[in-house]
Amino acid sequence: MQNFMRFMMKRFVSAVIVIFGVTIVAFALMRLAPGNPAALMLPDNATAEQIAAVEVKMGLDKPVVQQYIIYITDVLHGDLGTSIFFNRSCAELIFGRLPATGLLTFAAVFVSILVSFPMGIISGIKKGSAIDFGSMVFALLGMSMSQVWLGLLFILFFGVYLGVLPTQGYGSFRNLILPALTLGLPLAALVTRMLRSGMFEVLQEDYITATKARGIGNFEIYTKYALKNALLPTITIIGMQIGQLLAGAIIVEQVFGWPGLGSLTVKAIHMRDFPLIQSILLVSATLFVAINILVDIIYVVVDPRMSLN
Amino acid sequence: MKKSELLRRMGKSKFFVIGAIIAVLVILTAFTSPLFVVHDPIQSNLRNRLIPPELFANGMSGFMLGTDALGQDIFTRLVIGCRISLLIAAAGVLIPACIGTALGAIAGYFGGAIDNVIMRICDIQLSIPTMVLAITVMAIFGNSVPNLLLVLAIVGWTSYTRVVRGSVMGIRNAEFIQASRVLGASNARILITQILPCVLTPLIILMSQQIGFVILTEANLSFLGMGVPLPQPSLGSMIADGREYIATAPWTVVVPGVALMIIVLAFNFLGDGVRDILDPKNKD
């Protein structure tokens, strides 16, 4: 138990470092970009004094390091800042978008697990069979389709030709189907491959043959030993992908008009909305890191033999 | 691995063979394109807008795969766009591979504080969503091919670092390395002459698997308008351009989309094949 606590402390500390690092990078990147958010807010014929006045109001006139310290202090008090462009609190904007993004992420992961687990496990067991061949083709196809292409194909097929599914927007369950498939199928391809190779590798191990010799049934072998081992790297990948998806699947949101975090981010970058971008990156990084820690915990819980280093 | 064994494996791997054939075909077509293209890929001719594919009706001088919204021949743009995408893909794999390998080798070999710092930087970068990073960099530095390569380098180096680091950590205390140290070889010498060759196998496997991914990333960025700048054709921007006409002139989207898919598929096959061949655990 002590080991575990020490492990968690280490992970926590490194998580905090990473999150801080992300805020520094975000801060630096935005200040490097040409384009002044104060100038963007005012009409075309604003004078230099007017722009300067808005800059003071936004706190942009202070030295960069001081701006950063002010920002971090605010964050530690729970204030994520105010969006320049939307003139509302960043927290409100970000958490307002999270349901849409969360829903899409959840649906995509659900689709991918539903599709990949049966395929990956069975083809790992029956390598070389027809099912295996089919899964491999599916997996490779899935990895080779850009989200844009897949999404547009779905739109063409289900939206234009068949006209059965809505192709944009957010509101009903039917709106969710196409975007979730577009995100979920390539993810399924990835997971299928991982599961398949994971299952297959474990089943090749000597101790499996020994176990079989002892008379333990196939099913128990597949689930108790093989699946468990194959699942671990799979969960890592899924965890990482969830982290990325929660940050907003920008391409899919563009193609399907899904009002998630991704499109908010794109808008914020276009408008040089410093506070909003910084906070979005902060929230995404935190979620990402949190999920990774969760994955680590799962690892340890599932396999206490694993070294805690 | 002996050469004969290598060749045997190459022949046996279906993925490798299929992937290699298609990839070679694509590369050849793309790079010999100046010899056979008839139309100008970037000169618009508004009177020829949106002509459906004529296939072989007018032979090579017709619009074999149709024209796009600016009257440009899609086949020509496809072939030129492939060339551009392939060149970017090659650079987009080699550059991060070099950077990542260097960093990974240093991290793995020296360990300690250097390793910690490099890994933290890796973690920080991985916590920033790829697309967001790419868009921000392009927004900062503007839309051009060198900047695109910069973005691909930034986005890609972390995988190589991790893989190389892992490999190097595995062998840094091997006997032959220790022997070299005893004999007085400098760290730099050891790294370059002895460690790197051992790392080559996983590195090549990773590189071959990344090609497809880099091509897709470039296509996605071009779709968002942040990839290959106008008026150069690129598969991604061709899909973006045709998107509006998906209902009325679907070939403007379908043709580049299918081409993109085939190319990435070929390289993914190739990547899998290379892994099958070079993987010592593969007893096939």
Place this chain on the structure above:
Amino acid sequence: MKKTTRQLLSWLAAAALGAGMLTGCGSKAADSTNAGTGSASSNTKAGGENVVTFSMSEDVYTWDTMGQPVVPFYSIQLLIYDMLVRTDHQGNYEPGLATEWSVSADGLDWTFQLREGAFDNTLNMNFLWSDIESVEVADPYTAIVHCKKPIGDMLNQLTYMPMLPAQALAEQGDDLFKSNPGTGPWKFVSWDPGNEIIFVRNDDYWDWGDQKSNVDKIVYKPISEDTTRVSSMRTGEFDFISNIPPDQVEVLSGSAGVVVDSQPGTTITWMALQSSDNKTFADKNARLALTHSIDRQLIVESILGSGSPSYWPVMKGVTGYDEASDGKYNQYDPELAKQLLADSSYNGEEIYFMAIDGKVPRTKEVLQAVMSMMTEAGFNVKLEIMEGATFVSKRSAGEYDLAFSNVFYNNGSPWRHMITHWLSDSCNTQLENPQITALLTQAKETIDLTEQDKLLKEAFTLMMEDGGRMCYFINLDTINAYSEKLSGVKTYNDTIVDLSRVMKN
């Protein structure tokens, strides 16, 4: 270890639940602005409620009525606010909250008689213009605006300057714009940024007359993708959309239940020409070569399918339009263009042509076509379509050769564009033409529209002959589409739409 598998599965379930709760909590954390997200897509009478949903391409980003408005905001203002003066958008004015008005002989004092009525707006006009001296409240229903100089565009400006409740404004300042209290026919309910804005009918509105709307709720959804907006129109999710790509007009016309409303618009697209010393377009020959190299008619016909070439800085319906001169300038003449370019000091330097997306339908295609045409005349062009922030900063710094943009003339008045780009040089073109400046300044202070029109025509003639600061490109049509079930929709040529009296069956 089946136990471990079960443990594992229960961890996964907990994590999934946790994620679900997180996002669920998120939606509660956002304040009440999230009302009605679920039902927004259904457009039929949900629970007996009559809802109209309309969509344009941009979201409002600031509710401050003195902020830089996005185009949809003009239409939204008409829902929630009352203006002093109303207009038919053809240059004619009617009483709004002001019942009558007059201007003194020297043009410096405007007297407005205000409507006596059920609202409690003591007059507080939020003027920021530098030309206003003061506002005097002579008696509770009479206001006199004292100007430093005669303002020729006064009435027009008043048609989109909403009346705000004075006391609340004094108390709340900028926070007033979180609740947007107005005296208009509709009440602002909520704003979910990027998603939707909700309004409900104001049953106590003073001016329904016999046109009271039977619609209970109006929802505005910004959708930046044109094709997405169109496909949602077809599926019935929207009742009204604007900014329709011309080739979708046919598709929409064929859709059951959809009315397509197309009219020549007052939006003009143009390029600013950087004319500082040593730049290509400092040379008048180069400027004229540019304008003659572009085949506007072909672009209108083949790519846009709508609109008309701009042969004059303003179009019909806008003060300063000259029918006699329409067609005299900016003609496509490739030989003349080549000749002019050869005569100029241009030596093949790269022309940096920059733009942002969306100022003209099919931006990429249109501009690539222009680039091709310029190349044929002998220009060496580099086209870059970039995002807004970089564009704005480069343009104000003058770091370009050509900068593409558009403007719409509202209510037949050219003044917003003229003031910003001709009386000031917001594009930093550095092209000075004292004659044009003098004529425009005089016209700006001329209240009599006929006089103003004459002066503007003179100024515009000089602009066409000089070829700069702007190269006017194409006039865009205003194309809207709405459901057959709607009536009482007023669409104007300056893209503003008045849905305040909408009725839905």
